[in-house]
Amino acid sequence: MDFSALNNEDRVYIEKVMEKKQMQDFLQLYSKLSIRCFSDCVNDFSTRTITDKESACTTLCVEKFIKMSQRMSQRFAEQHMINQQ
Amino acid sequence: MDFSALNNEDRVYIEKVMEKKQMQDFLQLYSKLSIRCFSDCVNDFSTRTITDKESACTTLCVEKFIKMSQRMSQRFAEQHMINQQ
Amino acid sequence: MDFSALNNEDRVYIEKVMEKKQMQDFLQLYSKLSIRCFSDCVNDFSTRTITDKESACTTLCVEKFIKMSQRMSQRFAEQHMINQQ
Amino acid sequence: MSQNALMAEQEMEAMTLLFNGMVDTCYKKCIPGHYREGDLTKGEAVCLDRCAAKYIDLSEKIGRQMTEIQNTLAASQMPSQ
Amino acid sequence: MSQNALMAEQEMEAMTLLFNGMVDTCYKKCIPGHYREGDLTKGEAVCLDRCAAKYIDLSEKIGRQMTEIQNTLAASQMPSQ
């Protein structure tokens, strides 16, 4: 996105919007990961503590999701550049 | 959440945010309940009026969901207190 | 919705809110259609290009969804009028 | 902003949520996911019309029930006069 | 806020929605829900790359189709000159 066209006041506004969005994106990713990995990994409600198996599954689930979204960010940047030319 | 650290102007801002959030939460709960209970209870599209069976099912569905979210609010408050210590 | 009760300043505020909402609704519909039609129509990941079958399916999927939401807008307006009387 | 403007904004939010909930739910109930044609079939159109009517009625019924539950809750927390 | 700032904000919103839609959809299409390892397998990586390319292309095609439908709609409501 090319913000050169924006004057100073707009630029400050956009920077604040982006800062808030970054925080918002982190919270949304955190919420999505908790919902997805809990649903996929936790099924034993005979106890109120997380079992080792559930904990291990969650660690892999979080790692896999973050690696996936990093890879998709790269593809998104490349693909989007091609289509913009 | 401890708001004592906030000065007057911030406190007014936060109170307005909380008031808007409360209205937002009620609308979101209302929308979620309509979607969930309609999906679970209504399957007869041979007529355009709600059948008695569908209406009864919905009443129970709403009651069950609200009792569930009340119970979860208590657990959330207790559990969150423990983890904060 | 009857906005006659609003003074000038409120009316300007509401018009700005509605303008932003219209843009928001278009973006949400665009995102929902992309997710739904891609999920329903695209299943061949042995290639990185859209097949003719997938492309045709998507065209019908978009058309069907838009015709459906136009029809529902009419029903919504009629039904809502009846209930308001 | 005056109270009126906020009320109007919330009324719009409530209408949007109701409309979106109706569209998403009736789409799942009435439109199968294999697209042979772009137009709505007779059966799909009839199903959508009935689903819309039922969704709006049921949603209003749920609204009344939620308000009742909230009132009984508020009353039970009221200091007994 | 000037028109430019609002346009930039909406451009960002559109990009976020496109990216999130792509990530959620391709995750469901390419990653099975049993996690034996944290790294992406060869098959998962290849599937994700192709899915990303196809999602972005299809999304642009849908965007063009939606704009066409809106234009024909707007034209049909135009008072005939």
Added chain:
Amino acid sequence: MSQNALMAEQEMEAMTLLFNGMVDTCYKKCIPGHYREGDLTKGEAVCLDRCAAKYIDLSEKIGRQMTEIQNTLAASQMPSQ
């Protein structure tokens, strides 16, 4: 708005997302979709209590893991002194 007010607002947003995630997930895990009675059965209540405790613990574990990953990422992009 001061930094404190923004922090308080984000803290509230985080709590709402955590609570909503817990409620939606535990509802699916503990409440079957056929409603014979409005009250929670014994089994449903016990399941919900355990699910709430597990969800909050797991969510905090995920939070720590995400922060770790972000720190290693940030460190790796740091210009080597």
